[in-house]
Amino acid sequence: QSVLTQPPSVSAAPGQKVTISCSGSSSNIGNNYVSWYQQLPGTAPKLLIYDNNKRPSGIPDRFSGSKSGTSATLGITGLQTGDEADYYCGTWDSSLSARVFGTGTKVTVL
Amino acid sequence: QVQLQESGPGLVKPSQTLSLTCTVSGGSISSGGYYWSWIRQHPGKGLEWIGYIYYSGSTYYNPSLKSRVTISVDTSKNQFSLKLSSVTAADTAVYYCARDRVVGQQLVPASFDYWGQGTLVTVSS
Numbered sequence: 001q002s003v004l005t006q007p008p009s010v011s012a013a014p015g016q017k018v019t020i021s022c023s024g025s026s027s028n029i030g031n032n033y034v035s036w037y038q039q040l041p042g043t044a045p046k047l048l049i050y051d052n053n054k055r056p057s058g059i060p061d062r063f064s065g066s067k068s069g070t071s072a073t074l075g076i077t078g079l080q081t082g083d084e085a086d087y088y089c090g091t092w093d094s095s096l097s098a099r100v101f102g103t104g105t106k107v108t109v110l
Numbered sequence: 111q112v113q114l115q116e117s118g119p120g121l122v123k124p125s126q127t128l129s130l131t132c133t134v135s136g137g138s139i140s141s142g143g144y145y146w147s148w149i150r151q152h153p154g155k156g157l158e159w160i161g162y163i164y165y166s167g168s169t170y171y172n173p174s175l176k177s178r179v180t181i182s183v184d185t186s187k188n189q190f191s192l193k194l195s196s197v198t199a200a201d202t203a204v205y206y207c208a209r210d211r212v213v214g215q216q217l218v219p220a221s222f223d224y225w226g227q228g229t230l231v232t233v234s235s
Contacts (some may be wrong), residue, residue: 035220040170044225045157045222046225047221050220050221051220054230057127057224090157090217090222097170099147099172099210101159102156104156
């Protein structure tokens with residue numbers, strides 16, 4: 001029952017670009033910071049993007065984030081096989097008073 | 111470098127209470143500026159936030175789990191803990207502890223910057 005909607009999967013060839021959308025509402029994305037997480041198979045999630053568009057130290061600039069209204073987008077350029085993972089958006093929902101995550105998107109490198 | 115490590119039983123019987131502890135190293139829970147969270151992931155599914163605690167003891171819980179969840183903190187041991195009562199097979203999941211950075215004067219949680227490796231808890235008789 002996630003309140004944030006992501007496409008189940010996206011795919012592209014190595015070197016190409018993919019974008020992952022995260023759709024919410026004014027009570028969550030519209031008025032709070034969005035973060036993005038990468039979860040490689042069998043591992044814990046890892047912070048990729050915080051405060052809508054900032055990258056933690058060590059995250060390559062191939063990863064980018066943006067937010068507009070009640071939606072957010074994660075972009076990955078120069079796709080690599082090592083980018084195959086599940087990606088989740090997350091934010092605070094002021095109406096629910098709860099942390100919420102997106103439904104998750106599996107990235108496949110063709 | 112902040113590190114978090116979950117510990118606790120990997121097998122819990124139905125109707126009993128699941129208890130996990132997260133030990134934090136490389137940083138102090140008492141320093142403020144962060145919520146200390148529990149998150150779970152059912153097999154093959156997405157992430158579900160369970161709740162968090164501030165060093166002061168203030169807590170927020172997922173409304174869907176609130177009646178069964180208790181999160182506590184022991185600043186002297188730099189640990190925080192999760193108790194989930196009356197468990198069923200539906201509570202079988204990988205449980206993660208994580209640090210949630212806070213922003214603004216209203217202390218709004220913004221990003222989980224450090225995560226534990228996760229621990230699988232199976233509910234079965």
